[in-house]
Amino acid sequence: MDPKSLRYNESHEWASLDGDVCTVGITQFAVDQLTDIVYIDLKDAGTRLAVGDRFGEIESVKAVSDLFSPVEGEVAAVNDKVKGDTSLITADPYGKGWLLKIKVAPGTKFDHLMTLEKYQKQIAEGAH
Numbered sequence: 001m002d003p004k005s006l007r008y009n010e011s012h013e014w015a016s017l018d019g020d021v022c023t024v025g026i027t028q029f030a031v032d033q034l035t036d037i038v039y040i041d042l043k044d045a046g047t048r049l050a051v052g053d054r055f056g057e058i059e060s061v062k063a064v065s066d067l068f069s070p071v072e073g074e075v076a077a078v079n080d081k082v083k084g085d086t087s088l089i090t091a092d093p094y095g096k097g098w099l100l101k102i103k104v105a106p107g108t109k110f111d112h113l114m115t116l117e118k119y120q121k122q123i124a125e126g127a128h
Contacts (some may be wrong), residue, residue: 001092003028007070007113010122014094014115015070020106022071025098026089029123034060037086042067047075051112055100058089061078070113075085100119 006014012030016023042056049055049069056067057090059090079098082088089097114122 003094004116005052006094006116008116009070009113010066011066011068013068013070015110017071017104017108017110018102019030020108021076022073022102022104022108024055024070024097024100024102025093026067027119028093030065031090031093032064034058034062034109036061037089040082040086042078042083045075045078049073049075049102051060064100067099069102069103069105071108071110073102073108075100076103077101 003014006016008014008027011121012027012086014027015026026074037058037060039059050072053069053070054066055075058065058067060121078100082099091097120123
């Protein structure tokens with residue numbers, strides 16, 4: 001996925017909307033901050049999420065961080081491959097390292113999320 005076409009949470013999750021399915025992952029910046037990711041725990045398919053709900057946690061050798069939903073909907077799919085091989089997140093956070101697919105309501109908008117330009121500005125200003 002092209003980072004320019006994605007939208008971003010302040011907490012470093014990205015979102016990509018295709019029809020009524022939103023794919024969610026973490027940004028390259030988050031990967032770089034975490035360094036060696038050793039474990040990830042994600043909510044199960046069928047779980048209902050509101051914007052800002054915790055959908056899991058990611059653990060590195062440095063820290064444990066909560067993951068927050070950028071959209072409202074129901075978890076439609078979980079990337080089980082990253083649970084078994086967290087290096088997929090590090091190697092390809094915008095591709096094979098995706099975390100969840102969330103089925104959203106028709107007409108869901110991304111107005112509350114940042115563009116890449118705004119996200120990069122947030123990082124540059126140190127508001128992370």
